[in-house]
Amino acid sequence: MEVHSRDYAKRARAILRDTPGVREAVTAATRSFDDHRRSAFAELDGEALRDWAEGVKSHALTHLDRYLEQAESRLMERGAHVHWAETAEDVHRILRELVEREGVRRAVKAKSMLSEEVGVNPLLEAEGVEVFETDLGEYIIQLLGEPPSHIVGPAIHRSLEDTQALFSERLGTATDASPEELAGAARGILREAFLAADLGISGGNFLVAETGSIALIENEGNIRMSTSLPRVHVALVGIEKILPRLADLSTFLQVTSKSATGQPVGTFVSIIQGPGGSRGGEPDGPEELHVVLVDNGRTRLLADPEAWEALRCVRCGACLNICPVYRQTGGHAYGYVYSGPIGAVISPGLVSLEETFPLPFASSLCGACAEVCPVRIPIPHLLHTWRERAVEQGLTEGTARSLMKGWSRAATHPRLFDWIERAMAVLPDGISRRLPMLRDWTRGRSLPRATGPTFREIWKDGIE
Amino acid sequence: MNREAEGGAGARDRILARIREANGSRETVEHPGTLPAGLEPPVAYGGQRPDPVDALEDRLSAAGGRVVRLSGPDSARRWLEEFAQEFASVSICEGVPELLCPSLPNAQPEQAGLGVSMAVGAAAQTGSLLLSSTEGRRSQLLPPTHLVWVRAQDVHATLGAALEARMGDLPAALALHSGPSKSADIGRIIVTGVHGPGRLVAAVLEESGDW
Numbered sequence: 001m002e003v004h005s006r007d008y009a010k011r012a013r014a015i016l017r018d019t020p021g022v023r024e025a026v027t028a029a030t031r032s033f034d035d036h037r038r039s040a041f042a043e044l045d046g047e048a049l050r051d052w053a054e055g056v057k058s059h060a061l062t063h064l065d066r067y068l069e070q071a072e073s074r075l076m077e078r079g080a081h082v083h084w085a086e087t088a089e090d091v092h093r094i095l096r097e098l099v100e101r102e103g104v105r106r107a108v109k110a111k112s113m114l115s116e117e118v119g120v121n122p123l124l125e126a127e128g129v130e131v132f133e134t135d136l137g138e139y140i141i142q143l144l145g146e147p148p149s150h151i152v153g154p155a156i157h158r159s160l161e162d163t164q165a166l167f168s169e170r171l172g173t174a175t176d177a178s179p180e181e182l183a184g185a186a187r188g189i190l191r192e193a194f195l196a197a198d199l200g201i202s203g204g205n206f207l208v209a210e211t212g213s214i215a216l217i218e219n220e221g222n223i224r225m226s227t228s229l230p231r232v233h234v235a236l237v238g239i240e241k242i243l244p245r246l247a248d249l250s251t252f253l254q255v256t257s258k259s260a261t262g263q264p265v266g267t268f269v270s271i272i273q274g275p276g277g278s279r280g281g282e283p284d285g286p287e288e289l290h291v292v293l294v295d296n297g298r299t300r301l302l303a304d305p306e307a308w309e310a311l312r313c314v315r316c317g318a319c320l321n322i323c324p325v326y327r328q329t330g331g332h333a334y335g336y337v338y339s340g341p342i343g344a345v346i347s348p349g350l351v352s353l354e355e356t357f358p359l360p361f362a363s364s365l366c367g368a369c370a371e372v373c374p375v376r377i378p379i380p381h382l383l384h385t386w387r388e389r390a391v392e393q394g395l396t397e398g399t400a401r402s403l404m405k406g407w408s409r410a411a412t413h414p415r416l417f418d419w420i421e422r423a424m425a426v427l428p429d430g431i432s433r434r435l436p437m438l439r440d441w442t443r444g445r446s447l448p449r450a451t452g453p454t455f456r457e458i459w460k461d462g463i464e
Numbered sequence: 465m466n467r468e469a470e471g472g473a474g475a476r477d478r479i480l481a482r483i484r485e486a487n488g489s490r491e492t493v494e495h496p497g498t499l500p501a502g503l504e505p506p507v508a509y510g511g512q513r514p515d516p517v518d519a520l521e522d523r524l525s526a527a528g529g530r531v532v533r534l535s536g537p538d539s540a541r542r543w544l545e546e547f548a549q550e551f552a553s554v555s556i557c558e559g560v561p562e563l564l565c566p567s568l569p570n571a572q573p574e575q576a577g578l579g580v581s582m583a584v585g586a587a588a589q590t591g592s593l594l595l596s597s598t599e600g601r602r603s604q605l606l607p608p609t610h611l612v613w614v615r616a617q618d619v620h621a622t623l624g625a626a627l628e629a630r631m632g633d634l635p636a637a638l639a640l641h642s643g644p645s646k647s648a649d650i651g652r653i654i655v656t657g658v659h660g661p662g663r664l665v666a667a668v669l670e671e672s673g674d675w
Contacts, residue, residue, distance in 0.1 A: 028652065029652055032652065043505070043506055043511070044503070044505050044506065045502070045503055048500075048502075048503050049499075049503050049505075051496075052496050052499055052500075052503060055493065055494075055495070055496035056495060056496060058493040059492075059493045059494060059495040059496070061487075061493075062487055062490055062491075062492040062493045063487075063492065064483050064487065065480050065483045065484050065487070068480070068483075069480070078636070084475040084476040084479055085475060086475045086478060086479060090475060134659065135649070136647045136649040136650065136658055137647075137649035140649065140650075153648070153649065154649075155649050156652075158651075159651050160650055160651025160653065161651075163650045163651065179650040179651060179653040179655045180655055182650050183647065183650060183655040183657075183658050186658075187657075187658060187659060190659065191574075191659075194659075195574060211631075211634060213634070219645070219646050219647060220645050220646070220647045220658040220659045220660065221605060221645040221658065221659040221660020221661070222658075222659040222660075224601070224604075224605055224639060224660060225605055225659055225660070227637065228597070228601040228602070228605060228637065229601075229602070229605075239479065239483075244495060246627055246628070246631060247498060247499075247624055247627075247628065249627065250622070250623040250624035250626075250627050251499050251624065253590075253623065253640075254505050254589075254590060254623065258505070263527075263642075264505065264523060264527075264589065264590040264591060264642070265590040265591075265592060265623065265640065265642055266642070267527065267641070267642050267643045267644070267645065267646055267660075268639065268640065268641060268642070268645070268660060269592070269639065269640035269642075270637055270638075270639055271627075271634075271637065271638040271639070271640075272636065272637045273634050273635070273636055273637070273638075274636050275636060276597050276601070276635075276636035276637060280597075280635075280636040282597050282598050282600070282635065282636055283558055283598075283599070283600035284597075284600050284601055284602050285597050285601055285636050285637060289636075293479070295479045295482070299479060299482035299483055299486055300482075302482075302483060302486040302487070303482070303485065303486035308486070308490075
């Protein structure tokens with residue numbers, strides 16, 4: 001996926017100005033996700049559970065080489081093909097070869113953020129493959145030609161009315177069709193695609209080293225179908241998705257589901273060990289299973305002495321749901337596949353700080369994300385770390401830096417301070433906002449107004 | 465072997481080498497061990513009815529599924545005949561005992577109104593039925609209504625125990641079904657039966673024995 005994060009401020013402004021409905025839809029959806037998460041955690045010892053989950057993921061990451069080799073062996077014993085991809089280009093090459101060898105004409109896709117990250121759809125389409133996103137939300141945004149706006153609910157920025165208009169135009173449904181009728185229209189098209197597809201592509205929520213299992217959580221059943229009906233199944237799995245044991249999986253399935261939607265567990269969970277069909281000695285299922293272990297910047301993040309902790313992420317979306325900044329715009333403003341607080345700390349590591357520079361600043365540092373993260377990623381701390389690095393690398397605006405310098409000079413020189421204080425108190429807001437430096441500074445901030453006598457004046461007059 | 469040699473072996477070694485280098489100076493973290501029983505998410509729904517079958521019934525019902533509890537072969541047969549009346553055809557997974565197969569014309573899974581399968585286990589904690597790919601997946605997924613038979617003795621309190629019981633005998637794909645297919649992707653309004661079965665009926669066989 002192309003990175004447009006440098007335009008964060010411009011994109012955020014455009015969303016707020018041109019599509020005010022997005023803010024409303026995203027805020028309502030994320031509040032509802034968060035309410036459900038809250039009630040789910042109310043019935044357990046959430047703090048101790050998060051400590052445990054953090055420990056398991058940190059353990060897996062500090063032993064990642066060993067566990068990846070173990071998972072690979074288990075999968076190969078079951079007849080799965082295991083590929084390793086260092087980059088998005090490697091994933092493309094693996095898919096291109098597969099498409100040619102297997103004569104793939106049609107592919108069904110189960111929602112996968114990694115497939116967005118490495119740009120699977122444009123590649124397949126260029127190869128002449130017809131691609132169907134099968135998650136209802138993904139299908140909606142595929143029709144719109146948009147990237148996902150949220151890790152769990154890719155189309156949360158779209159209202160019922162938006163989808164009614166879209167489906168009426170593209171699928172010929174009534175302009176006032178009910179959600180059931182709209183879902184029915186999509187199901188009709190996608191059911192046919194499922195039955196005719198040669199290739200199913202999924203991501204992977206977890207990869208269990210002990211058993212080589214790929215685990216996938218969902219609610220619609222489209223992931224089960226994508227991984228069961230076509231002759232070939234390709235699972236794209238980030239190397240950080242490792243869990244050591246099957247016993248860890250049962251807890252992680254629950255913790256992730258509860259953090260995402262408040263459900264005890266997603267409606268459907270697939271736990272995949274190998275190919276099915278005649279290869280696996282079973283009545284049906286894919287004859288071939290290809291597991292692609294993807295790096296694409298993850299080892300760089302792992303080498304980072306601080307940001308490596310972000311690799312614990314289970315992609316539940318809880319930090320997006322609680323974030324007052326994400327709620328204003330949804331994911332599109334962030335200009336990359338991962339948005340919200342977690343996107344702001346993993347994107348600079350996966351891509352580069354230079355290309356994603358303003359994202360760590362897209363936060364009020366309120367700390368809510370750290371409180372909901374089920375694996376205790378210190379997101380506010382990492383936002384700070386990336387900000388410091390951005391300043392060190394000279395990425396921040398020159399005006400902000402000179403203003404800070406000016407401020408420290410003024411604050412240590414009483415007479416200068418006094419003079420500025422008086423000037424700011426008498427200058428009307430409209431004029432002070434137009435002063436060369438303050439103009440840039442106040443574009444994303446409001447200027448505090450001086451009211452009444454200054455503290456120094458009161459001090460001089462004597463406090464009653 | 466199956467490892468893709470062309471270009472892949474080099475990538476594998478380079479990725480593993482980078483991981484080792486990245487972790488080189490990092491202090492390793494110990495696995496915190498099995499989740500202490502006190503930290504398990506509660507089994508009983510709403511803090512009541514801790515019996516696994518009761519809890520499974522409560523959780524599955526809360527997720528929009530239906531649970532029927534049958535005391536023996538006769539009552540199971542009687543219930544099945546009545547239940548089957550609303551369907552014109554059925555697609556039955558391999559290995560469902562004869563006694564538990566409705567007397568309906570067989571159809572392909574994509575045409576049948578009803579799919580019937582036999583769970584290999586269940587977890588009360590999450591209201592989940594465990595289904596194995598060895599019985600065939602299409603009948604579990606394509607018909608709009610899914611009837612799943614579950615033996616009461618296979619219902620475990622926790623998801624961990626239910627998965628552990630299958631550990632030695634994992635099929636190509638083990639699935640958890642914990643309610644009817646649902647989506648809230650259109651305007652946050654819940655719609656059922658989006659792709660998978662929109663109706664899930666779990667029939668629990670309470671009398672132990674050979675079904």
